[in-house]
Amino acid sequence: MKIALVHDYLKEYGGAERVLETLHEIWPEAPVYTLVYLPKFLGPHRERLKNWRIKSLLPGWLPLIDKLMSPLRLLAPISFSRLDLTGYDLVIVSATGAYNPNLIKTKTGSHLCYCHTPPRYLYGFPTAREWKKYWWFRIPAEIANHFLRLIDFHSAQKVDFYIANSKNTAQRIEKFYRKKAVVIYPPVDLPVQRAKGKEQREKYFLAGGRITRAKRMDLAIEACNQLKLPLKVFGRTFAGYGEELKKMARLAEDGESRRTGPTIEFLGEVTDERKAELMAGCQAFIFCNLEEDFGIMPVEVQACGRPVISLRQGGLKESLAEGKTGEFFNEPTVESLVQVLKNFDPKKYKKEDCFAQAKKFSKERFKREIKEFVEKK
Numbered sequence: 001m002k003i004a005l006v007h008d009y010l011k012e013y014g015g016a017e018r019v020l021e022t023l024h025e026i027w028p029e030a031p032v033y034t035l036v037y038l039p040k041f042l043g044p045h046r047e048r049l050k051n052w053r054i055k056s057l058l059p060g061w062l063p064l065i066d067k068l069m070s071p072l073r074l075l076a077p078i079s080f081s082r083l084d085l086t087g088y089d090l091v092i093v094s095a096t097g098a099y100n101p102n103l104i105k106t107k108t109g110s111h112l113c114y115c116h117t118p119p120r121y122l123y124g125f126p127t128a129r130e131w132k133k134y135w136w137f138r139i140p141a142e143i144a145n146h147f148l149r150l151i152d153f154h155s156a157q158k159v160d161f162y163i164a165n166s167k168n169t170a171q172r173i174e175k176f177y178r179k180k181a182v183v184i185y186p187p188v189d190l191p192v193q194r195a196k197g198k199e200q201r202e203k204y205f206l207a208g209g210r211i212t213r214a215k216r217m218d219l220a221i222e223a224c225n226q227l228k229l230p231l232k233v234f235g236r237t238f239a240g241y242g243e244e245l246k247k248m249a250r251l252a253e254d255g256e257s258r259r260t261g262p263t264i265e266f267l268g269e270v271t272d273e274r275k276a277e278l279m280a281g282c283q284a285f286i287f288c289n290l291e292e293d294f295g296i297m298p299v300e301v302q303a304c305g306r307p308v309i310s311l312r313q314g315g316l317k318e319s320l321a322e323g324k325t326g327e328f329f330n331e332p333t334v335e336s337l338v339q340v341l342k343n344f345d346p347k348k349y350k351k352e353d354c355f356a357q358a359k360k361f362s363k364e365r366f367k368r369e370i371k372e373f374v375e376k377k
Contacts, residue, residue: 001089003030008076008098010054011038011069013045014210015186015296016096016116019165019366021048022187023092023114026367030092031055033083035076035099038066044271057083073099074144077151080104090374093159097293100148102155112377113159114184117169117293118176122149126214126290153177161377163370166294166315182373185319187366188299188358205309205341206282208234208267208275209289209297216288216311216332221264223286223337231286232278234267280304283346290332292316296361298326303358305351309340325349325357 005027007020024030030053037056039046057079058065058072065072076099084105085091091106097117104111121127122145153176162181164170170181207220217233224231270278279285285301287310294315298308302319308326310316320326327344329336359365 003027003090004085004088005030005032006093006101007034008096008101009035011041013042019186020094035079043269076100077103100151100155102158109160111160114163116165118172123176166318168315169293184369185361186296187363188303188361189363202281204230204232204282205284205286206232206278207286211235214290219288219334219337220286222334223341227341228263231264234270282306284309299358299361302354305354307349321357325354
């Protein structure tokens, strides 16, 4: 079959991009269409994409385009609706919830969407930026979002088959789009994670990922500060999300040395190899994301044989075995997290249980289920 892949945009590298990368591994000859491609912002991950056939709808050299990702939501529907892919037998859209890539033109019965989430900013879920903060912006934004919701619903009806990354996302698809979705959990590269693992735990806790408002890493920082627990935080901010880094800096005692309190260390962006080492050596990974769609990183931690302490929301209720591979705290507050940390005993959790839980989300399983789905349709 002649296959094309479509992705909202390529400027960050997270769970959605790992899914796209795995889809590209299945169909390496498939071109990747995206609204904008900005490799310089992909950090150490840019090498992964260097041999891809990436076709950007907007040129990356446009002035300040890296700072216009949110305003581009108004232009994205026009750009994607003009993308004619009727020459392909199958088009697979990896929809991150940023734009409306399903507006593309395809053949009847050839449009498959792997949905990470419907746009969070349109349906009341926490987002990276607190766009309702200023009344003078909130009013026009609400008006724009009304029309964007209409466009989003219209684009969703063009999809022939939906695949959701979790039951949590499948429920959102049915609620907002009136569409049924098959659940195929995203992939985690288990052999790589385990190969880089350590046998011996160290004393620190770990938090990390994209440093944005909805990730609530401040909860982990403040809770560990309060209990004087060692915490390592990795990750980076992206253009337009600098406020979250400033918030973390305000918690810091010495911003120059990138330290946050006497027991907390901010590491910045790390390579996959270093991330696996950090995960394998920690007491537990603290995950405070609000209404997470699925959450690949906690599965990666379990693949390293370590437990996760997570907020009881979103897709983590599907990937974490409470009492066996980690624990939940119930409210997005420092007090709720502190209570769990006070009673946390890392010796309770067996590496074998963590490995077994993570195996349910292996890359091999993902590839097999995706190919089976495509062959049946």
